[in-house]
Structure formats: C-alpha cells, structure tokens
Amino acid sequence: MTTALTLTADRRxxxxxxLSAVGEVDMTNSADLAAATDEALGDVSGRPLIVDLSRVExxxxxxxxxxxxxxxxxxxVASALLGPVLTVCGLTELTTVHGLEPDGGR
Known part of the structure; x- marks a missing residue:
C-alpha cells in the first residue's frame, strides 16, 4: 500500500x-518524489528548484x-520536525535548507 503524498509544482x-510535498515520504512513494523533482528541475532555467517539505510529517x-x-x-524548505534528520544525513551541508532557524526563517 502506498503512503499518502501529494506533490504540486508552482511557479512564483x-x-x-x-515543488510542494504534503504527507509522508517513504519507500512506497519516493519514486513519485524523484519523478516530480526531476520534472520540475527541467523547468527551473538554471535556478535551484525549491522543494517545500514544510508539510511533510x-x-x-x-x-x-x-x-x-x-x-x-x-x-x-523544511519544518523543525525534519531538521534533525536533514542535519544528521548531511543535507544541511550540501544545500540551502530554509525554516530551521530558531525563528522559522522569518
């Protein structure tokens, strides 16, 4: 059974x-995240794609x-909930992660 995950891409x-993700990301739907990310990366014209995980639980x-x-x-973009895992795996050293600041990045 696939875990619930909603992915939507928008242009500011x-x-x-x-690319906004809502729900849970695990092995049952990570291929969906990969496909959506790759598709959105084709549309960014040399800019970084912003992956919004602030509503990922x-x-x-x-x-x-x-x-x-x-x-x-x-x-x-992440919430404090994901902060520890993004830090431990090294993502915070490899890319910019917004939302982990004590004030939520505001």
Missing amino acids: PDGAVI YLDSAGLSVLLVRAERIEI
Whole structure:
C-alpha cells in the first residue's frame, strides 16, 4: 500500500519553481518524489528548484536519498520536525535548507 503524498509544482511571480510535498515520504512513494523533482528541475532555467517539505510529517531514507542525489540543484524548505534528520544525513551541508532557524526563517 502506498503512503499518502501529494506533490504540486508552482511557479512564483519571480520565476522560481516550487515543488510542494504534503504527507509522508517513504519507500512506497519516493519514486513519485524523484519523478516530480526531476520534472520540475527541467523547468527551473538554471535556478535551484525549491522543494517545500514544510508539510511533510515523515521522511525516511528513501526520501532522503532522492534529495541527496539532487542536492546541488535544489533548495529545501523544511519544518523543525525534519531538521534533525536533514542535519544528521548531511543535507544541511550540501544545500540551502530554509525554516530551521530558531525563528522559522522569518
């Protein structure tokens, strides 16, 4: 059974592309995240793709693998919930991660 995950890509007025994920990312749907990320990366015109994980409640190693492989071409928006796992796996050293600041990046 596939875990619930909703993925939507939007373009901001400044031209940046944001891929928003809502739900849980695990081995049952990490291929969906990979496909959506790769598709959105084709539309960013040399800019980093912004992957918004602020509404992701669970992220396992399969999802982290998707992000790690693409770290040089993405920026991540995350919540404090995902902060420890993004830090321990090294993503915070490989790409920009917004939202982990004490004030939520505001």
